[in-house]
Amino acid sequence: MSFTGRMERTFQDARCLPLNRCTRYIVFSDCHRGIGNANDNFLKNEFLYLAAMGHYNRECFTCLELGDGDELWENRSLDRIKEAHQESFEMLARFYEAGRLYLVYGNHDMVKKDPAFLEKNFQTCFCDQDLCERPLCPGVRFYPGIILRDSENKQDIYLTHGHQADLLNSTFWRLSRFLVRYVWRPLEALGIPDPTSAAKNNTRKKQSEKRLSQWAALRGLYLVTGHTHHPMIKDSGYFNTGSCIHPSGITGIEIRGRCLTLVKWSVASRPDLSLYARREVLGEPVWLP
DSSP states (O other): OOHHHHHHHHHHSOEEEEESTTOEEEEEOOOOBOOSSTTOTTGGGHHHHHHHHHHHHHTTOEEEEESOOBOTTTOSOHHHHHHHTHHHHHHHHHHHHTTOEEEEOOSTTGGGGOHHHHHHHSSEEEETTTTEEEEOOTTOOEESEEEEEETTTOOOEEEEOSGGGOTTTTTTHHHHHHHIIIIIHHHHTTTOOOTTOTTTOHHHHHHHHHHHHHHHHHHTOEEEEOSSOOOEEOTTSEEEOOOSOBTTBEEEEEEETTEEEEEEEEEEEOTTSOEEEEEEEEEEEEEOO
16 A cells, blocks of 8 residues: 555544644654663653643643554563553553543554454553552553544644554564564664664655655645654644654644644753753744634
8 A cells, every 4th residue: 555545544544633722732752661671762751751741631631642652562561561651651541531632553552453452451550559450541542543623714633653654664564563673672782773763764754754744735734743753843734743752851742722832841950950841842833724
């Protein structure tokens, strides 16, 4: 199937949510939660993620996670990931219980398409404080994409992971998973980056972003993705959330009404030298017409 075919199929099965003057969404992607070892790139930013999610929960935002939330190419067991990041999963459970969490699968967590996998892994999560299993996201479904339907101006926003632009990471994702799990992960420890990754290979990154941008432009719509880990906000109609594993912090896109704002959460210091999680705006916010 061609890239265009993959994108069209993605949004045939997309979840539709409302977009109006009152809606508030925070869009994160590419957390790549791991098992707490040296290859777990999310571990160093988890406290920033928790600070940001706590803020958005208090402000009654709906959280949209656009895929690759868990690193299930390098790791086989989601139980070990949940054990390593209990607080993050408890935070997701709070959003889910409030009806403010919608999830998309990416290439690194494609197995979440399988209802049997979700039934096994997302019913409960062990709570260290209470020493028992507590509800996680029972009955949850992961979508290929999400469409925010604008009831007033008919200017919808389309959201998906973005791996559809890359044949190796979409149609042949099982081959890519094999290579990452058994070839590139050991080599990464020696400083050799994965050449198949759109996030680590600039050529593949530019190719993916060009295809996604052109697809959005040809259809005259707004498209938000992750996948390349390259935060981007432009008037062109294509936006990228970035990721939650960058060394300098985490990035995401806030959607308030019909305004899109790229934000970054990072560590900053006060005059008394105490540290805190700082939210800053990157670039100019974009208003939908």
